[in-house]
Amino acid sequence: xxxxxxxxxxxxxxxxxxxxxxxxxxxxxxxxxxxxxxxxxxxxxxxxxxxxxxxxxxxxxxxxxxxxxxxxxxxxxxxxxxxxxxxxxxxxxxxxxxxxxxxxxxxxxxxxxxxxxxxxxxxxxxxxxxxxxxxxxxxxxxxxxxxxxxxxxxxxxxxxxxxxxxxxxxxxxxxxxxxxxxxxxxxxxxxxxxxxxxxxxxxxxxxxxxxxxxxxxxxxxxxxxxxxxxxxxxxxxxxxxxxxxxxxxxxxxxxxxxxxxxxxxxxxxxxxxxxxxxxxxxxxxxxxxxxxxxxxxxxxxxxxxxxxxxxxxxxxxxxxxxxxxxxxxxxxxxxxxxxxxxxxxxxxxxxxxxxxxxxxxxxxxxxxxxxxxxxxxxxxxxxxxxxxxxxxxxxxxxxxxxxxxxxxxxxxxxxxxxxxxxxxxxxxxxxxxxxxxxxxxxxxxxxxxxxxxxxxxxxxxxxxxxxxxxx
Numbered sequence: 001x002x003x004x005x006x007x008x009x010x011x012x013x014x015x016x017x018x019x020x021x022x023x024x025x026x027x028x029x030x031x032x033x034x035x036x037x038x039x040x041x042x043x044x045x046x047x048x049x050x051x052x053x054x055x056x057x058x059x060x061x062x063x064x065x066x067x068x069x070x071x072x073x074x075x076x077x078x079x080x081x082x083x084x085x086x087x088x089x090x091x092x093x094x095x096x097x098x099x100x101x102x103x104x105x106x107x108x109x110x111x112x113x114x115x116x117x118x119x120x121x122x123x124x125x126x127x128x129x130x131x132x133x134x135x136x137x138x139x140x141x142x143x144x145x146x147x148x149x150x151x152x153x154x155x156x157x158x159x160x161x162x163x164x165x166x167x168x169x170x171x172x173x174x175x176x177x178x179x180x181x182x183x184x185x186x187x188x189x190x191x192x193x194x195x196x197x198x199x200x201x202x203x204x205x206x207x208x209x210x211x212x213x214x215x216x217x218x219x220x221x222x223x224x225x226x227x228x229x230x231x232x233x234x235x236x237x238x239x240x241x242x243x244x245x246x247x248x249x250x251x252x253x254x255x256x257x258x259x260x261x262x263x264x265x266x267x268x269x270x271x272x273x274x275x276x277x278x279x280x281x282x283x284x285x286x287x288x289x290x291x292x293x294x295x296x297x298x299x300x301x302x303x304x305x306x307x308x309x310x311x312x313x314x315x316x317x318x319x320x321x322x323x324x325x326x327x328x329x330x331x332x333x334x335x336x337x338x339x340x341x342x343x344x345x346x347x348x349x350x351x352x353x354x355x356x357x358x359x360x361x362x363x364x365x366x367x368x369x370x371x372x373x374x375x376x377x378x379x380x381x382x383x384x385x386x387x388x389x390x391x392x393x394x395x396x397x398x399x400x401x402x403x404x405x406x407x408x409x410x411x412x413x414x415x416x417x418x419x420x421x422x423x424x425x426x427x428x429x430x431x432x433x434x435x436x437x438x439x440x441x442x443x444x445x446x447x448x449x450x451x452x453x454x455x456x457x458x459x460x461x462x463x464x465x466x467x468x469x470x471x
């Protein structure tokens with residue numbers, strides 16, 4: 001039996017132990033309370049940020065913020081996407097919703113992808129509501145993909161019938177022949193249309209359209225066609241103000257000449273030349289064309305075009321064709337002699353010999369030069385001339401090479417770095433070496449170090465491909 005003193009000591013010890021445990025539990029509870037208070041404070045802060053602007057900022061300021069948001073969300077104008085601008089603005093609170101719905105400029109553009117799975121059944125109604133919020137503003141409509149059973153062409157007819165007279169831009173990209181032909185039968189009015197793009201997916205036959213629907217587009221400034229044939233049906237049309245014509249469909253020299261004769265204000269022309277057995281013997285002088293891009297399979301077709309045109313205002317010439325012989329040197333020399341164009345941007349499909357480039361450098365002050373798949377020996381001559389002649393490509397600010405993979409690429413990278421480092425061209429701002437990099441392919445530090453140094457010295461340098469960059 002414990003004596004009274006020992007009993008009291010045991011009770012004191014038990015209470016001290018219990019008190020220590022209670023203090024520890026209290027400290028832990030305090031930490032939990034503090035964590036909860038911190039979370040509550042953060043949630044209140046977020047709530048204030050979210051809810052404060054509608055209640056504090058005047059609608060005029062909110063409108064500016066919304067316009068900036070809409071401008072930054074380029075491409076997010078698809079009515080069937082929940083994340084699309086300006087829909088998120090309408091789902092915060094009543095004040096935000098009222099402000100967003102009142103800003104007609106937020107609802108002027110629709111970008112619709114018909115290949116999207118599970119399109120809403122009320123698609124036509126959604127599109128009509130979207131444009132209805134734009135008030136009386138000019139509109140833009142961009143549609144990609146094929147109409148199908150889920151989203152038939154008829155869904156689009158009411159929208160175009162109601163709003164075609166206010167469209168300034170219409171894009172039908174990678175769409176069906178049926179949709180393009182339907183435009184000609186819907187009696188549409190494109191009174192203010194300025195830009196139109198009609199594109200049918202490659203792999204299908206070129207389609208011939210009467211273009212009846214856009215022959216009443218007197219304000220048309222840009223016409224872009226892909227796999228859609230225009231030449232036999234397009235004249236006469238009230239498109240004298242056309243500035244841009246792009247025809248990625250079969251085009252012969254005679255059709256190019258007819259286009260230039262009938263479009264005096266044309267500034268840019270993109271054509272895909274088809275093999276042609278007939279020569280055009282006349283010449284057309286076009287004083288306004290500044291940019292010409294030509295795709296061709298046979299050199300003789302481009303030579304015929306060269307012999308048929310005089311372009312004294314040409315500033316950009318972009319060629320995509322025969323890599324072994326891009327054109328007749330004599331035909332090009334004659335064209336440059338009679339046109340005396342101020343060409344400053346030049347793209348060549350190849351460089352079989354340096355004399356091809358010298359035709360231009362001796363007459364033009366090139367600012368941008370792009371060459372595809374140059375031969376190693378010719379590029380050696382290019383760099384030798386660049387180092388020995390200070391006037392050769394002296395004004396070039398952008399230099400782009402497309403090269404083939406393999407040992408030639410290593411040599412090309414090495415020679416490029418040496419030439420740029422030695423010459424130190426004061427105008428060169430950007431250098432691009434576009435090349436396919438095989439999986440697992442590596443480059444020595446000795447090869448890459450000089451290029452990295454050029455980049456460190458301020459040169460805008462890119463080496464690699466669209467999906468794999470070395471530098």
